[in-house]
Amino acid sequence: GDSVTQMEGPVTLSEEAFLTINCTYTATGYPSLFWYVQYPGEGLQLLLKATKADDKGSNKGFEATYRKETTSFHLEKGSVQVSDSAVYFCALSDQSGTASKLTFGTGTRLQVTL
Amino acid sequence: AAGVIQSPRHLIKEKRETATLKCYPIPRHDTVYWYQQGPGQDPQFLISFYEKMQSDKGSIPDRFSAQQFSDYHSELNMSSLELGDSALYFCASSRSGANVLTFGAGSRLTVL
Numbered sequence: 432g433d434s435v436t437q438m439e440g441p442v443t444l445s446e447e448a449f450l451t452i453n454c455t456y457t458a459t460g461y462p463s464l465f466w467y468v469q470y471p472g473e474g475l476q477l478l479l480k481a482t483k484a485d486d487k488g489s490n491k492g493f494e495a496t497y498r499k500e501t502t503s504f505h506l507e508k509g510s511v512q513v514s515d516s517a518v519y520f521c522a523l524s525d526q527s528g529t530a531s532k533l534t535f536g537t538g539t540r541l542q543v544t545l
Numbered sequence: 546a547a548g549v550i551q552s553p554r555h556l557i558k559e560k561r562e563t564a565t566l567k568c569y570p571i572p573r574h575d576t577v578y579w580y581q582q583g584p585g586q587d588p589q590f591l592i593s594f595y596e597k598m599q600s601d602k603g604s605i606p607d608r609f610s611a612q613q614f615s616d617y618h619s620e621l622n623m624s625s626l627e628l629g630d631s632a633l634y635f636c637a638s639s640r641s642g643a644n645v646l647t648f649g650a651g652s653r654l655t656v657l
Contacts, residue, residue: 463644474635474650475588482644520587524644531644532578532601533637535587 433458437521437536444511444543452506452539454521462523464497464504465533469518511543547571549649551636557655558626566621566652570638577619578646579611580635588635594619595641626656
């Protein structure tokens with residue numbers, strides 16, 4: 432079945448440092464890929480997405496490129512802020528049926544310090 | 546903009562009791578999904594509905610049931626609660642064929 436593998440956390444960075452959170456996937460067909468963010472005590476918010484190979488999703492300074500050849504969707508940000516501290520989930524959805532449920536990775540906790 | 550509304554936000558129950566969680570999707574969204582997120586875990590897909598019919602089923606225990614009503618809201622019914630059912634339960638909604646899910650803030654269930 433489909434699966435998503437993320438790098439384990441926590442990831443601790445100083446403010447303005449460069450961030451990479453690795454994500455690889457296994458899926459049949461051509462899934463769409465997502466990054467969701469969960470701030471403490473809150474729900475899941477869509478951060479960015481990509482629906483086909485070589486697409487780049489971007490939002491709030493975060494970027495991720497859909498790499499079919501390496502089955503990866505790594506999240507990057509050039510300069511993190513304390514307010515970026517949260518748990519980040521990589522996810523994929525298959526295209527079958529009328530409802531496209533998401534399969535999540537285990538999440539990576541990011542802590543940004545001053 | 547209207548979001549996905551879940552109620553209650555917090556719920557405390559004893560073992561073997563029952564609980565019902567409600568989810569009100571974004572207007573014009575016809576598909577609802579339920580996820581369970583245990584402490585420190587990733588969200589696990591439970592079940593989904595499209596146009597009031599079950600469309601997919603994940604790791605939902607037999608003690609749980611769910612349905613979607615004519616106004617598209619959904620309810621998750623949990624019976625014979627166990628300690629391990631303590632979790633954050635998320636509802637998400639989407640339009641059919643759109644693979645972007647919008648999540649609610651979640652309902653936190655604590656079983657004592």
